[in-house]
Amino acid sequence: MDEPQISLGAPARPGPDLPGPFAVGRYAKVLQEEMRKRARVLLIGEVTGVGRSKVQAYFELRDGDGAVPCAIWRNDLEKAGLPEGALRDGAEVVIAGGPDYYPGGGAASPSFCFRATHVRLAGEGDLLARLEALRAQLRAEGLTELQKQLARPLLPRTIGVVTAEGGAARRDLLAGLERRGWGGTLVWAFAPVQDRHAAPAIARALQDLAARPEIEAIVVTRGGGSLADLWAFCDETLCRTVAMLRVPVVSAVGHERDSTLIDDVAAVACSTPTHAAEAAVPLDCRAARRELGRQALCLRRGADGAIGARARHLGALARGPARALQRQRTILNQKTREIRAASERGLAERGAFQQRIATVVLARARRRALDRAERAEEKRRRHGAALDSASERALARRREALRKAAVALRAHDPERTLERGYALAETADGEPLTDAAAATAAGRFSLRFSDGRIDARTAADPGPGAGGDQGG
């Protein structure tokens, strides 16, 4: 803003370098004229310190960087058509007007104000424009990245929470944590979440929580609302505080469609308190317990398996030689069977061959024998007749000779002599007594005639009785 160029006519000389001195009342009026020449503009900010007089309403319009005292004539305010009570502390408004200066009077105090001729509640467009400007500034300063570089513990034991004491967000966050199976410690830092005192209170709560060493993560949460309702979470000072905290901050402000500036600077921005619970405790404790059990089982199996598999392998190796022997034995048995079979086949073939040979040989021998027999038979037949006749002749000769011999023999037969009347003396044993001495010596003997035998005795023999004597 340029310095006003004020012309007050011929100056007196107050000192060596400055014009004047001037009469102050006149100076004040010139100042008022100069101020009213300034360009008319639109301003946006939060209304504080609203007061009313008979003719005008006055208030301060401020944001994080500063404030301007404002005033609006009552008729201009009525023409604005604001809802009853809309111009109140904490309201975000847009005003149109320019700077003005009241020179005062003999008893009235002078004052400066921004004379508003129009006023309206700030729309989302206005707020979003401010939001984007602030976002760009924070981003340019690198403040949106600081929290994201912090390590977030997978399983924090203690979590700080900044929220409204009676809000639904508190309930939802608790439900989300319990669903996660998380049963650590929550430290609540309750703070207003929707008025001009909210942002400083939230920033103070965050700093207090971060100062506690046991707190490993902080959740800032509130339910949904209009951007104006959530405006505290776009406060520049609050956002700068969050960006500089040593503890990761999880923001869950408003609903999914809402985007406040704290979401930009926080480590994680979530759409709901339930999601914030998951971001604050990244580990699903129930699933982790199950997974840990599975991993413990894997380890046990790993150890048992490593030993068991090696033992089995070792056992297999130990059985290797026996198995190889068995294999060789099997091969040997197989070969033996094959050899036996081959041998039997060879013997059979050889036997069959020999049998065939023998059959041929025998057939030939038989044939030769038959031939010989036939020839002998033929020969026999050829000589049979001659033999028969020769035999008959020999037989006749032998019969004649025999007859003659019989005749000759009969001529010498003693029996024929007996037939001619002679008697033969014999002993009782049938031995012939051929001389008298023998007869005498025998004493008793028999005389055989051709027709019978009688007993005889020598005279010298007394015999058993006289009447018994017979002559020979």
Place this chain on the structure above:
Amino acid sequence: MADAVPASYEAAVERLEEIIDRLDSGQAGLRETLDLCREGKELVDYCAGELDAVGEGLKELNLDDLAARLDSSANPSS
């Protein structure tokens, strides 16, 4: 990392997963397998302890109460 307390739960889980991957690969020798299993069991115990620490039911504290308690312990006479 064997025989040392893990830096954090996530470090323990990361190491545990490495161990199980190594065991699953089947490339570890017997001695290494037994060492890994022993280390893994220690990590499982550590992780189970951490889970137990947040498994006994949610506790709620109020920051204002904590601050008041700290103040009273700092100034016992008051």
